[in-house]
Amino acid sequence: MRHSISPPRDGLCGTPIAPDDPDGLRSLLDRARHDRDEANHRIANSIQSAAAFLRAERRRIGSEDARLALFGAEMRLEGIARIHRYICDRGGNGDVAIRAFLEDFGGGLRHALGVDLSIESDEAMVPTRIATQLAVVMSELVMNAVKHAYENQPGGAIALVCRRQGDMLQMTVSDHGSGLPDGFSVDRAGGGLGMSIVTGAVESIGGTLTARSDGGAVFDVRVPLA
Numbered sequence: 001m002r003h004s005i006s007p008p009r010d011g012l013c014g015t016p017i018a019p020d021d022p023d024g025l026r027s028l029l030d031r032a033r034h035d036r037d038e039a040n041h042r043i044a045n046s047i048q049s050a051a052a053f054l055r056a057e058r059r060r061i062g063s064e065d066a067r068l069a070l071f072g073a074e075m076r077l078e079g080i081a082r083i084h085r086y087i088c089d090r091g092g093n094g095d096v097a098i099r100a101f102l103e104d105f106g107g108g109l110r111h112a113l114g115v116d117l118s119i120e121s122d123e124a125m126v127p128t129r130i131a132t133q134l135a136v137v138m139s140e141l142v143m144n145a146v147k148h149a150y151e152n153q154p155g156g157a158i159a160l161v162c163r164r165q166g167d168m169l170q171m172t173v174s175d176h177g178s179g180l181p182d183g184f185s186v187d188r189a190g191g192g193l194g195m196s197i198v199t200g201a202v203e204s205i206g207g208t209l210t211a212r213s214d215g216g217a218v219f220d221v222r223v224p225l226a
Contacts, residue, residue: 096125101135138173149217
């Protein structure tokens with residue numbers, strides 16, 4: 001049985017576009033890109049709308065524990081929306097300039113959490129899948145510092161340093177709080193959602209996570225780039 005391949009069409013039910021019609025093909029590709037970008041922005045907007053619903057609920061609830069839990073969920077959704085929008089605005093494929101990416105994402109965290117977040121990073125091109133997970137880790141560790149080092153008070157100083165070391169990328173997040181509890185280990189960090197998200201994100205990109213006290217809590221993430 002012989003099969004024939006139909007030529008592309010101008011729209012879902014439009015007229016066929018001849019293979020030797022470059023203008024028609026270009027128009028079809030442009031329309032497809034436009035539709036993809038529109039869908040991606042709608043996804044990001046929908047995620048941010050869900051975060052807004054949580055924000056409204058948080059303001060209505062009287063329990064402090066419940067408000068903090070909703071705030072954490074709200075920040076995670078807004079972080080996912082920022083990551084999605086940033087990646088899609090830049091094509092969604094290939095590599096990401098990690099310094100610009102972290103600075104852009106960090107700006108959102110500064111605004112949302114009211115922290116004094118400094119970012120120092122090497123210029124390096126990083127696969128999108130790694131950059132995405134590093135942003136998740138960054139968000140969780142910054143929220144962790146706000147909660148534990150600064151007791152949810154605004155203005156706390158947090159530093160992020162990202163360095164390329166050969167075929168490895170190291171990202172360090174540190175604060176100026178009282179440091180980690182005695183005997184703390186990332187392998188025995190308990191059932192906290194934040195640390196579970198961090199360890200899961202690091203493992204998903206083949207990285208390692210270590211923690212120490214040095215004038216505050218310090219978390220080091222090392223990820224292979226090759």
